[in-house]
Amino acid sequence: MSDTAYPITHDWYPVAxxxxxxEGQIATATLLGEDLVIWRAGAEVMVWRDQCPHxxxxxxxxxxxxxxxxxxxxxxxxxxxxxxxRVPAVPGLVMPDKARAPRCEVQLRAGLVWxxxxxxxxxxxxxxxxxxxxxxxxxxxxxxxxxxxxxxxENFLDAAHFPFVHAGFLGVPEQPALDAYEVTRTAHGVxxxxxxxxxxxxxxxxxxxTVAYDYEVHRPLLAxxxxxxxxxxxxxxxxxxxxxxxxxxxxxxxxxxxxxSDTTDEAIRQWEDTITAQDxxxxxxQRPVRLPLDMxxxxxxxxxxLAVAYRRYLREINLHYGVC
Numbered sequence: 001m002s003d004t005a006y007p008i009t010h011d012w013y014p015v016a017x018x019x020x021x022x023e024g025q026i027a028t029a030t031l032l033g034e035d036l037v038i039w040r041a042g043a044e045v046m047v048w049r050d051q052c053p054h055x056x057x058x059x060x061x062x063x064x065x066x067x068x069x070x071x072x073x074x075x076x077x078x079x080x081x082x083x084x085x086r087v088p089a090v091p092g093l094v095m096p097d098k099a100r101a102p103r104c105e106v107q108l109r110a111g112l113v114w115x116x117x118x119x120x121x122x123x124x125x126x127x128x129x130x131x132x133x134x135x136x137x138x139x140x141x142x143x144x145x146x147x148x149x150x151x152x153x154e155n156f157l158d159a160a161h162f163p164f165v166h167a168g169f170l171g172v173p174e175q176p177a178l179d180a181y182e183v184t185r186t187a188h189g190v191x192x193x194x195x196x197x198x199x200x201x202x203x204x205x206x207x208x209x210t211v212a213y214d215y216e217v218h219r220p221l222l223a224x225x226x227x228x229x230x231x232x233x234x235x236x237x238x239x240x241x242x243x244x245x246x247x248x249x250x251x252x253x254x255x256x257x258x259x260x261s262d263t264t265d266e267a268i269r270q271w272e273d274t275i276t277a278q279d280x281x282x283x284x285x286q287r288p289v290r291l292p293l294d295m296x297x298x299x300x301x302x303x304x305x306l307a308v309a310y311r312r313y314l315r316e317i318n319l320h321y322g323v324c
Contacts, residue, residue: 006319008032010121011219013242014112014252017139021045021113026069028060030244032321034117035060036104041067041080047115048082049102059101069101110238110254111139125188125218129226129236134258138265140272141252142242147283148322149221149241149249150291154310155283156223156239157215159197160303165278169201169271180302183309189217190309202227203235204271205263211235217310220319233259246322247289251276290324 015029016038027038028050035050037060046069050060057073064070068077068085077086084099105116110130129135145152155161160178162171181195195213202211211227218224221243226236238254253272261268292298293315300308314323 004318006220006317006321007118008220008243008319008321010116010118011221012107012114012116012121012124013221014142014240015047015115015242016113016142017252018045018108018111018113024064026060026062026064029242029250031115031242032117033245036115037069038113039064039069044080045106045108045113046080046082047104047106047113049104051102052076053084053099053101110137112240112252112254125222127218127224127238129234129256129258130238130254132258135234135236135256136258136261137254137256138268139252139254140269141276142250143252143276143280145249145251145280145283146247146289147249147286148247148290149243150310150314150319150322151283151286151289152241152249152251153217153221153223153239154291154307155279156225157192157217157306157310158304159195159213161282162197162199165282166275169275169278170199171197172200178303181305183305185309185313186216189219189223190306190313191216192306192309195306201271202229203257203261203263204268205261215306217313220314220317220321229259233257243322288324290322293323 009032013031016027021027021038021040023040029036036047037050038047050058052059052071054076059071061072062070068079070077075088076084078101079085082101082103084095087093105121107114163173163176167173175198181192183190183192192215196210198210200208211229213225213227215225221241224238226234228234236256240252242250293311
């Protein structure tokens with residue numbers, strides 16, 4: 001186990017859909033207790049802490065003009081690099097370079113705006129199908145949950161609840177058994193391969209069949225799955241939790257498949273919205289809200305092998321946020 005707490009602020013988290021950030025408008029989000037302001041200039045998306053460096057007013061109360069964000073309090077104008085370029089009360093004043101709005105690191109991937117609160121974030125995790133152009137990608141969410149991020153991720157990793165919470169979609173009550181499966185520790189998290197389940201509607205098209213799941217945890221609050229429909233067709237999902245606080249979360253999903261489908265994007269989003277809506281009351285009901293890392297705090301069985309490995313991984317990296 002690490003002697004220092006895991007640097008939760010260093011990771012990458014989605015805060016908005018790229019298409020939801022409209023030029024000329026200001027959007028907001030809260031990540032790890034930090035209020036953020038989000039805006040666009042052309043193809044570039046900016047995410048800053050929602051605080052003017054002058055007197056601390058919310059920049060989200062301001063306006064966008066000429067590709068600059070203007071603070072509502074004193075009219076200070078900030079360019080896309082977060083530099084103050086105009087102080088209306090002192091015409092002609094040239095501000096020093098340090099007069100900047102506090103900005104965040106940003107990446108645009110898979111239709112989502114990803115943010116790190118660290119000035120030196122790690123590289124984005126390598127997820128092969130996310131960059132593979134043979135896959136069609138579709139983002140879904142955000143989904144709001146009054147629960148801790150680790151609780152939300154553990155639910156994503158739990159296939160044993162499919163026949164009960166998602167009956168008619170991802171499972172059937174008549175076939176609840178899970179075959180034994182193996183879990184391994186990877187360089188960045190944990191992995192489970194070849195977990196087979198029967199699903200009556202495995203991709204939103206209404207198609208049924210037995211699929212083989214592969215799960216991977218890439219970061220404490222970032223996980224993915226891919227499932228083999230047959231030897232050539234594969235369906236995948238990236239699930240990312242952006243913690244609002246230790247006990248409140250927003251989640252985004254990126255769905256992908258490498259085979260053609262007549263199902264519309266809207267229908268697939270509705271399918272995912274329905275499945276997540278089934279999860280939310282269950283996850284929000286769990287107590288304690290923070291995920292317990294003491295293995296004796298809850299009862300575990302063989303089908304919980306991936307969840308147990310996830311908890312051990314969180315203990316090993318010394319995560320303090322959203323756990324108990």
